[in-house]
Amino acid sequence: MPKQDRLLLLSDLMLLLVAVVWGTSYGVVKNALVFYPVLGLLTLRFGMTFVVLSPALLHLRHANTRTLRGVLIAGMLLLGIFLCETFGVLLTRAANAAFLISLCVVLTPLVEWFLLKRKPGRVEWGAVALSLLGAWLLANDGKFVFNPGDALILAAAFLRALNVCVTKRVMGDSALPPLSVTAVQSGVVAFGSAAVALVFAPGQWQHIPALADHIPFWISVFYLVLACTLFAFFAQNYAIKRSSPTRVALLMGSEPAFGALFAWLWLGERISVMAWVGGGLIVVASMLATVRWGKTAPVELSVGSA
Numbered sequence: 001m002p003k004q005d006r007l008l009l010l011s012d013l014m015l016l017l018v019a020v021v022w023g024t025s026y027g028v029v030k031n032a033l034v035f036y037p038v039l040g041l042l043t044l045r046f047g048m049t050f051v052v053l054s055p056a057l058l059h060l061r062h063a064n065t066r067t068l069r070g071v072l073i074a075g076m077l078l079l080g081i082f083l084c085e086t087f088g089v090l091l092t093r094a095a096n097a098a099f100l101i102s103l104c105v106v107l108t109p110l111v112e113w114f115l116l117k118r119k120p121g122r123v124e125w126g127a128v129a130l131s132l133l134g135a136w137l138l139a140n141d142g143k144f145v146f147n148p149g150d151a152l153i154l155a156a157a158f159l160r161a162l163n164v165c166v167t168k169r170v171m172g173d174s175a176l177p178p179l180s181v182t183a184v185q186s187g188v189v190a191f192g193s194a195a196v197a198l199v200f201a202p203g204q205w206q207h208i209p210a211l212a213d214h215i216p217f218w219i220s221v222f223y224l225v226l227a228c229t230l231f232a233f234f235a236q237n238y239a240i241k242r243s244s245p246t247r248v249a250l251l252m253g254s255e256p257a258f259g260a261l262f263a264w265l266w267l268g269e270r271i272s273v274m275a276w277v278g279g280g281l282i283v284v285a286s287m288l289a290t291v292r293w294g295k296t297a298p299v300e301l302s303v304g305s306a
Contacts, residue, residue, distance in 0.1 A: 014235040023258025025228040026094040026101075027267050028220050029086060035217035038086045039197035039204035044221060046082075046190035049229045053183035059176055060184070070170035071181055075188030077163040082189055083196070084156035092149025093269050098259020099134070099279035100153040104160035106131040106285050111161040131285035137278025182233050257283055 032041055060068065089097045106127045113119050135154075170181065197204040209217050260279055263269040271279075 018232045018235045019255040020258045021227045023255045024262040026097045027262045030094050032220035037204040039193045042193035046186045048225045050186040056179040056183045059180040071184045075185040078185045079189045079192040081159045084152045088149045088152030094263035095260040097153050098256040102256040104157040107161035115165045127285040134278040134281030
């Protein structure tokens with residue numbers, strides 16, 4: 001097998017593994033929240049990530065003021081995303097969270113139209129309609145009532161779509177390595193979560209569970225840091241440079257399916273046929289929205305998950 005084909009196969013396998021990892025993250029977060037509150041968990045997870053990635057901050061000395069401002073804005077958006085996602089996972093099923101967060105893929109063209117003035121095509125409009133139908137079927141098994149957790153996950157999906165456009169501008173206007181951007185964003189999420197806890201919710205600021213007495217919690221934390229953050233960021237950046245946009249979109253579109261499957265197998269969540277159909281429609285809509293039909297611009301994918 002030629003070297004180029006081997007690299008393409010490797011990138012495909014890495015993307016598929018990222019989809020599995022991010023899909024399982026919703027269940028892992030829900031398990032960790034049994035032991036530790038939302039804001040404390042976010043501070044711990046992203047504080048550890050920030051420490052590991054801190055050497056990448058050296059590249060910031062070459063960045064201009066506009067780039068630094070853009071990176072900080074992206075960090076604030078990421079803080080909002082994870083606040084909504086993590087509180088949302090606490091209040092809804094992990095399967096719902098995995099499916100509903102994929103709406104960010106079909107919301108992105110709408111946000112891009114508003115901010116970057118690129119009008120969505122007919123296929124993208126169709127994907128938006130299909131995803132809304134899927135969300136309606138998924139929410140409470142077809143009842144047109146969303147619980148608070150579902151609403152927070154939808155807010156996170158919108159913020160993810162907004163973050164795609166902001167990150168696109170930041171990365172397009174600068175030569176900063178992606179890991180440097182990720183390091184700043186991780187620091188903003190960690191310090192932001194700590195600040196919100198101290199000012200608005202002191203009860204969320206608790207002693208860190210002891211390692212010896214809370215091994216399941218620490219397994220979840222290390223999985224979130226090492227697999228869902230550090231590995232996933234590296235793998236996605238590696239694969240996007242080597243795969244076509246269509247292959248990337250199709251592989252990453254499987255994330256919610258893995259999330260629901262993991263919630264069903266590991267957490268024992270009951271998922272009705274109607275909910276599976278709704279989630280499947282969202283996955284199909286995600287694929288339609290990210291696959292470029294005709295001569296259009298390449299796909300830009302955001303970095304980040306629960």
